[in-house]
Amino acid sequence: MEKFLLHTCCAPCGIAIIDELKSKYDLTVFFYNPNIYPEEEYLKRKAEVIRVCEEFGVPMIDMDYEIDKWQEIVKGKEDEPEGGGRCPICFGLRLEKTAATAKDKGFEIFATTLTMGRNKKADIINPLGLAIGKKYGVKFFEEDWKKDGRQEKSAEFVKNKNIYRQNYCGCAYSWTVAE
Numbered sequence: 634m635e636k637f638l639l640h641t642c643c644a645p646c647g648i649a650i651i652d653e654l655k656s657k658y659d660l661t662v663f664f665y666n667p668n669i670y671p672e673e674e675y676l677k678r679k680a681e682v683i684r685v686c687e688e689f690g691v692p693m694i695d696m697d698y699e700i701d702k703w704q705e706i707v708k709g710k711e712d713e714p715e716g717g718g719r720c721p722i723c724f725g726l727r728l729e730k731t732a733a734t735a736k737d738k739g740f741e742i743f744a745t746t747l748t749m750g751r752n753k754k755a756d757i758i759n760p761l762g763l764a765i766g767k768k769y770g771v772k773f774f775e776e777d778w779k780k781d782g783r784q785e786k787s788a789e790f791v792k793n794k795n796i797y798r799q800n801y802c803g804c805a806y807s808w809t810v811a812e
């Protein structure tokens with residue numbers, strides 16, 4: 634089976650995808666999300682991804698929480714709305730780290746769960762993934778995960794397994810306090 638590295642942003646976006654890919658590929662989940670704020674939230678989302686991986690028997694690579702690096706690269710874009718100019722930079726950082734790790738560790742394919750998000754446009758994320766894949770010489774698995782009933786499948790998993798689902802994208806600028 635081909636070695637597949639799946640960047641996973643959170644358990645609700647990842648679970649149906651991990652379930653779909655785990656029998657088709659030699660799958661490893663990759664957790665690199667330095668955009669998430671505050672750290673308590675980062676740890677909460679990561680713990681849920683770990684729980685899913687353990688349950689499905691899929692290994693996970695846990696990267697460092699490089700929030701300072703993330704802050705640095707989005708400097709000047711703090712006031713952009715979600716879906717504006719800050720987001721492609723945020724996607725790019727995470728995709729680049731995934732591709733670099735895939736290359737380094739001998740993975741043949743990499744992908745991201747990001748297009749599962751309702752507000753995450755595949756026509757922004759997929760071209761970025763393809764360009765970064767080309768740069769690193771690793772195949773990018775192009776998909777719009779929100780299609781073909783996967784969002785519904787994900788919602789079912791979240792409900793049945795009582796998985797934590799956040800109410801904001803991730804960064805401090807998208808943060809709304811839960812009611």
Ligand code: SF4
Binds near residue numbers: 716720724804806807
């Ligand atoms: S809104 Fe979401 S995708 Fe956009 S910069 Fe913030 S965390 Fe990244």
